[in-house]
Amino acid sequence: MNKYFFTALISSTIVVLDVFTKYLIVQKIQLWEAVPVIDNFFQLVFYTNKGAAFGFLNNDSSWQIYLFIAITLFALAVIANMIKTTAKEDKMFLAALALITGGAIGNLIDRICYGYVVDFLDFSFFGTHFPAFNIADSAITIGAILIIIKYCLPFRKKTT
Numbered sequence: 001m002n003k004y005f006f007t008a009l010i011s012s013t014i015v016v017l018d019v020f021t022k023y024l025i026v027q028k029i030q031l032w033e034a035v036p037v038i039d040n041f042f043q044l045v046f047y048t049n050k051g052a053a054f055g056f057l058n059n060d061s062s063w064q065i066y067l068f069i070a071i072t073l074f075a076l077a078v079i080a081n082m083i084k085t086t087a088k089e090d091k092m093f094l095a096a097l098a099l100i101t102g103g104a105i106g107n108l109i110d111r112i113c114y115g116y117v118v119d120f121l122d123f124s125f126f127g128t129h130f131p132a133f134n135i136a137d138s139a140i141t142i143g144a145i146l147i148i149i150k151y152c153l154p155f156r157k158k159t160t
Contacts, residue, residue: 003088007098014102018135019109025120034122042123047132048116065111072108076101092150099143106136 029035029046036043050064079097086093110117119132 003083003086003094006088006091007083007094007101010095010098011102011105014099014135014139015105015109018103018106018139021135022106022110022118022120025118029120040124042121044120045122045132047119047122048114049119049132050116062115065115069108069111072104072111076104076108079104092146096143096146096150099139099146103136103139103143106134106139110136 025044025046029044031046031048034043034045051068079101083094083097083101086097088094107117117134117136119134119137121134121138122132123130
């Protein structure tokens with residue numbers, strides 16, 4: 001399979017899932033509302049985030065949206081170059097880049113359309129509440145974990 005088709009397929013799947021789930025949340029749940037799914041563990045919410053991960057720079061000023069759009073566009077250009085220079089056989093790295101690309105595009109669409117990112121997955125574990133997130137955030141996180149596994153863990157193949 002062509003590496004560009006492979007990465008485009010993964011990225012576009014993430015974008016479609018992300019946009020569709022956010023659309024459903026915006027249509028079915030009121031802003032700041034929580035809908036319990038599994039008591040004391042998981043709920044669906046409709047939160048907005050003008051900032052970055054975990055609400056960093058999430059305030060009422062408008063300058064950060066332009067900063068995050070610019071950072072995302074720059075990151076997408078860097079990732080496109082990485083995809084171009086990666087061997088087609090390196091499927092794990094290409095999949096990681098595709099996941100990050102799809103997630104970045106999903107959140108970019110929110111920033112452009114709404115001026116904020118829609119977060120809706122809300123978990124608590126053993127009394128600890130975690131910040132809400134979305135499909136795009138999950139894809140970016142999984143992509144980053146795959147890159148860490150590929151390059152940082154000791155069980156990598158050794159060449160002789």
